[in-house]
Amino acid sequence: MIDLLIHVNQWHWLSFALLMMLLELARLKALAFCVGLAAFCVGGTMRFEPMAWPQQWLLFTLCLVALMFIRHMVMKIKHPQSDNQKKAP
Numbered sequence: 001m002i003d004l005l006i007h008v009n010q011w012h013w014l015s016f017a018l019l020m021m022l023l024e025l026a027r028l029k030a031l032a033f034c035v036g037l038a039a040f041c042v043g044g045t046m047r048f049e050p051m052a053w054p055q056q057w058l059l060f061t062l063c064l065v066a067l068m069f070i071r072h073m074v075m076k077i078k079h080p081q082s083d084n085q086k087k088a089p
Contacts, residue, residue, distance in 0.1 A: 005053040013043030013056070030071055038063035 020036030041063045042056055051059070 008053055010043045010046035013039050034067040034071055037067055
């Protein structure tokens with residue numbers, strides 16, 4: 001398994017990003033978009049700065065957490081209360 005992780009390069013990350021973006025077109029939940037954008041950030045960074053696989057996964061995780069937080073904040077602003085949270089009069 002480690003051998004597979006060692007040989008991951010920028011094209012693997014960019015292909016994964018494209019796959020996630022295409023999946024997002026089918027689902028429209030913005031979850032796959034966050035994963036795809038995080039993978040794109042790693043692939044784009046590797047274009048200019050080669051990294052070992054632990055740093056790649058660390059950067060992917062940090063980007064994903066940041067993007068999910070931003071997504072959560074945007075959804076909170078866009079939809080302040082869901083139907084389950086509305087109080088009955």
